[in-house]
Amino acid sequence: MGDGASSSRSGRGGGREMVKGGGGIGESKVTDHGRRRSSCGYCKSTSYSSISHGLSADSITAEDYQELLDHGWRRSGCFLYKPEMEGTCCPSYTIRLKATDFYPSKEQARIYKKMQRFLDDTTSVKKFESSKQKENSCRGLLKLSGNDSITKMTALSTKESSASTCENMCNENDILHSLANIINSAVSILFVSYTAHLPKAVVKKVTCQVKKKLVEISEDLVYTSSIAFQIAAAIRRSQSTDETIKCQESELLDLNATAIAEKLACLVKEHELPSELLIKACNGHLNFYSTTKQRSSEFIDLKESLQASRGNRGNTKRICSADSNAILPQKRRKLEIRMNRSSFDQEEFALYRRYQIKVHDDKPEKVTVGSYKRFLVDTPIVFVPPVSGDNTIPPCGFGSFHQQYLIDGKLVAVGVVDVLPRCLSSKYLFWDPDFAFLSLGKYSALQEIKWVKETQNHCPSLQYYYLGYYIHSCNKMRYKAAYRPSELLCPLRYQWVPFEVARPLLDRTPYVILSDSLDVKDCAMSPKLPNPVENFGSDFHDSSPMEDLSDEDEEEDEEVGFHYEDSDTGVEDESNLAATNALNVADSRAYDVGDIVLDVNGSCVKFKDIEKVFGPLERRIISKLESQLQRYVEVVGNELAGRMVYSLG
Numbered sequence: 001m002g003d004g005a006s007s008s009r010s011g012r013g014g015g016r017e018m019v020k021g022g023g024g025i026g027e028s029k030v031t032d033h034g035r036r037r038s039s040c041g042y043c044k045s046t047s048y049s050s051i052s053h054g055l056s057a058d059s060i061t062a063e064d065y066q067e068l069l070d071h072g073w074r075r076s077g078c079f080l081y082k083p084e085m086e087g088t089c090c091p092s093y094t095i096r097l098k099a100t101d102f103y104p105s106k107e108q109a110r111i112y113k114k115m116q117r118f119l120d121d122t123t124s125v126k127k128f129e130s131s132k133q134k135e136n137s138c139r140g141l142l143k144l145s146g147n148d149s150i151t152k153m154t155a156l157s158t159k160e161s162s163a164s165t166c167e168n169m170c171n172e173n174d175i176l177h178s179l180a181n182i183i184n185s186a187v188s189i190l191f192v193s194y195t196a197h198l199p200k201a202v203v204k205k206v207t208c209q210v211k212k213k214l215v216e217i218s219e220d221l222v223y224t225s226s227i228a229f230q231i232a233a234a235i236r237r238s239q240s241t242d243e244t245i246k247c248q249e250s251e252l253l254d255l256n257a258t259a260i261a262e263k264l265a266c267l268v269k270e271h272e273l274p275s276e277l278l279i280k281a282c283n284g285h286l287n288f289y290s291t292t293k294q295r296s297s298e299f300i301d302l303k304e305s306l307q308a309s310r311g312n313r314g315n316t317k318r319i320c321s322a323d324s325n326a327i328l329p330q331k332r333r334k335l336e337i338r339m340n341r342s343s344f345d346q347e348e349f350a351l352y353r354r355y356q357i358k359v360h361d362d363k364p365e366k367v368t369v370g371s372y373k374r375f376l377v378d379t380p381i382v383f384v385p386p387v388s389g390d391n392t393i394p395p396c397g398f399g400s401f402h403q404q405y406l407i408d409g410k411l412v413a414v415g416v417v418d419v420l421p422r423c424l425s426s427k428y429l430f431w432d433p434d435f436a437f438l439s440l441g442k443y444s445a446l447q448e449i450k451w452v453k454e455t456q457n458h459c460p461s462l463q464y465y466y467l468g469y470y471i472h473s474c475n476k477m478r479y480k481a482a483y484r485p486s487e488l489l490c491p492l493r494y495q496w497v498p499f500e501v502a503r504p505l506l507d508r509t510p511y512v513i514l515s516d517s518l519d520v521k522d523c524a525m526s527p528k529l530p531n532p533v534e535n536f537g538s539d540f541h542d543s544s545p546m547e548d549l550s551d552e553d554e555e556e557d558e559e560v561g562f563h564y565e566d567s568d569t570g571v572e573d574e575s576n577l578a579a580t581n582a583l584n585v586a587d588s589r590a591y592d593v594g595d596i597v598l599d600v601n602g603s604c605v606k607f608k609d610i611e612k613v614f615g616p617l618e619r620r621i622i623s624k625l626e627s628q629l630q631r632y633v634e635v636v637g638n639e640l641a642g643r644m645v646y647s648l649g
Contacts, residue, residue: 027059027060027061027064027382028057028059028060028061028064028640028643028644028645029057029058029059029060029599029644029645029647030055030056030057030058030060030080030644030645030646030647031055031056031057031058031647031648031649032054032055032628032632032646033053033054033055033056034053034054034628034631035051035052035053035054035084036051036052036053036054036081037049037050037051038050038052040088040089040090042089042090042471042473042474042476042477043089043090043473043474045089049088049089050083050088050089050090051083051084051087051088051089052081052082052083052084052088053081053082053084053635054079054080054081055073055079055080055081055636056078056079056080057075057078057079057080057380058078058380058647059380059382060080060380060381060382060644061381061382062381062382062384062398062399062418062419062420062421063420063421064640064643064644065380065381065418065420066420066421066422066423067637067639067640068080068636068640069094069420069423069425069466070094070489070494071494071635071636071637071640072085072093072094072489072491072494073636074094074468074469075379075380075418075427076375077373077374077375077376077377077378077379078374078378078379078380082635083469085491085511086511090471090473090474090510091471091472091473091491091510091511092469092470092471093469093470093471093472093488093489093491093502093514094466094468094469094470094488094489095466095467095468095469095470095480095481095486095487095488095489095499096423096464096465096466096467096486096487096489096496097449097464097465097467097483097484097485097486097487098463098464098465098485099449099450099452099453099456099463099464099465100453100456100463101485102449102465102483102484102485103484104446105482105484107482108442108446108482108483111439111442111443111446112443112446114438114439115335115438115443117276118333118438119332119333119334119335119407120332120333121291121333172205176203176204176205176223177203179203179223179225179288180200180201180202180203180225182268183201183203183225183227183264183268183286184200184201185267186264186267186268187201187227187231187264189267190260190263190264190267191231196234196235196238197234198231198234199227199230199231199234200227201225201227202225202226202227203223203224203225203288204223204224204225205222205223206221206222206223206224220289220290220291221287221288221289222277222288222289222290223287223288224285224286224287224288225285225286226284226285226286227264227286228257228258228260228261228264228281228284228285228286229257229284231257231260232256232257232260232284256284257284258281258283258284260284261281261282261283261284261285261286262281264281264286265279265280265281265286268286276290276291277289277290277291278290278291333407333408334407334408334409335405335406335407336404336405336406336407336409337403337404337405337406337447338403338404338406339396339401339402339403339404340401340402340403340404341383341399341400341401341402342376342377342379342399342400342401342402342416343377343402344369344372344373344377345402347411348402348404348411348414349369349372351411351413351414351430351431351432352367352372352376352414352430353367353372354432354433355430355431355432355433356430358433359433359436375428376402376416376427376428379399379400379418381398381399381400381418382399383397383398383399383400384397384398384399385397391458391459391460392421392459392461393459394419394455394458394459394462395455395458396419396455397419398419398420398421399418399419400416400417400418400419401416401417401418401419402414402415402416402417403415403416403417403444403447403448403451405431405440405444405447407435410432411432412431412432412435412438412440413429413430413431413432413435413440413444414429414430414431415428415429415444415448416428416429417448419462420462421461421462422461422462422463422464423452423462423463423464423465423466424448424451424452424455424462424464424465424466425466425468426445426448426465426466426467426468427468429441429444431444445467445483448465449465449483452464452465465483467480467483467486468480470486470488470499472503472506472507472510473510481499481503484499485498485499485500486498486499487499488502488514489514490513490514490515491511491513491514492513492515493513493515494637495514495515495518497514497515497517497518501514501517501518502514502517505517591630591633591638591641592608593607593626593629593630593633593641594606594607594608595607595608595642596629596632596633596641596642596646597645597646598610598645598646598647598648599645599646599647599648600614600648601648604645607625607626607629610622629641629646632646
């Protein structure tokens with residue numbers, strides 16, 4: 001198959017007429033590989049314990065692939081596979097959620113806000129990453145002993161802080177004490193040769209009442225300290241008793257609160273304050289501001305700042321000056337998300353190679369252009385272009401796409417997805433290891449859910465987000481259930497079952513006929529869960545009552561499905577499970593395999609007419625082919641078996 005297979009198809013009418021009077025048969029053409037055994041990438045079994053049924057597709061319509069998804073199938077490139085649930089080592093359940101019902105957990109809301117903070121921040125990537133790593137490791141952004149839980153400091157001062165944020169705030173007294181220790185360290189450096197006793201700094205939180213009075217300075221003022229006034233008073237008292245003052249810098253001989261505050265602000269700036277805080281000297285006060293809200297309204301007059309630093313007492317105007325290294329506000333970072341048709345792109349491959357080697361420890365010689373194309377570029381799905389005024393097709397059309405994430409023009413992540421009549425199906429994500437601190441796997445999932453919600457306005461049938469397979473026996477795959485309310489596909493009757501109903505059953509055994517629980521409990525298929533967040537997308541102001549998902553349990557970028565390579569497609573398995581293992585109860589009625597259309601060396605003929613076209617065949621050949629077709633019907637269902645062309649290779 002050529003590069004970017006989807007781009008080589010065109011429209012719903014691109015299929016050739018395979019059978020006279022076939023009723024549109026022809027766009028979906030598959031080759032049956034039967035039952036396969038392979039090693040398992042989830043439980044890391046060394047034996048061939050993973051059992052699945054495989055098909056390779058030359059082409060398949062978006063409608064037919066949607067039906068395959070709803071029968072438990074997935075794809076890796078042009079290879080389609082479906083786990084044999086009762087026999088495989090790690091039963092894999094298709095999982096989806098309805099985008100309009102989704103509400104973010106506290107953890108998911110923090111991921112979204114973290115990205116927003118990064119886009120608003122003008123510091124370097126390495127500095128931002130360093131600060132986030134220290135925050136996440138709970139070692140304390142202030143590097144002070146006995147204060148290992150200081151994070152998210154600015155939220156303490158905002159009246160609008162949500163309950164979910166407050167629950168994660170550190171003890172405020174510890175924060176104030178830590179800031180005071182930093183100031184005291186700066187005082188000891190500034191007055192290293194001063195022999196008299198100097199007062200210790202006290203940092204106070206600025207209340208809402210005080211902010212109203214000081215609104216002309218900044219509403220983003222968080223904490224303040226008046227230590228400069230106390231030091232100036234102590235020095236004046238020492239001068240009155242003729243005590244010698246020895247300072248490191250001659251300009252400090254003209255000691256006043258404004259000058260002292262300026263010098264202390266410069267020294268405190270050298271400490272690793274959290275990125276959410278900025279210190280400034282303002283009329284003798286040391287003020288700490290919230291940078292996350294201030295940048296939009298921060299205007300610094302450098303001339304007035306220089307005058308204030310020289311102690312211009314004649315200027316009665318209130319001046320809030322920055323330290324000597326102050327700069328004008330910089331332009332925020334720009335995040336761009338592009339939806340491109342599936343095709344080979346050298347920049348994407350370079351990113352994929354870095355990701356596989358650094359994140360998954362793949363051997364460099366194994367990450368080739370060919371393996372990448374087979375895995376993430378080649379697709380059998382026939383592209384359907386958008387049609388003006390047609391609300392049955394989304395603006396991007398149906399097919400396979402690469403969703404690029406760019407920050408200031410730099411490619412940082414690529415999500416491989418399929419856009420189908422009823423869903424966006426997530427296949428794989430790879431990202432720049434230098435941006436791991438942004439949790440791009442989780443962030444991309446939130447963006448894909450948002451995309452479904454927005455696209456539903458143009459294509460009402462496209463309502464769901466498919467996350468691939470959920471494997472309850474594999475801890476690293478359980479993170480998918482955190483996107484709620486989700487549903488799992490029953491492997492027998494192909495009915496959707498709420499995850500909350502399925503979970504206790506899966507806790508007892510890996511393989512469950514999930515739809516049995518619906519008959520027992522008589523529960524609705526899509527229950528309404530409490531406290532949904534309305535208008536999900538631009539902001540997460542509210543939080544759900546859900547428990548947070550620990551990062552230790554989440555493999556946020558794991559492939560959704562199996563990764564088949566040419567050298568590891570498994571081996572044929574001629575053994576038979578019990579007949580009831582694979583029967584689709586909903587389609588258990590007898591199906592006449594004679595109506596299945598076969599492709600025999602480029603000629604298409606119904607199975608029942610094969611001897612009419614090619615002459616008499618040995619009975620054992622006919623019997624074996626009939627058995628294959630019956631098994632094929634069981635795994636794809638009657639409807640698809642009647643639509644797709646069965647290639648004999």
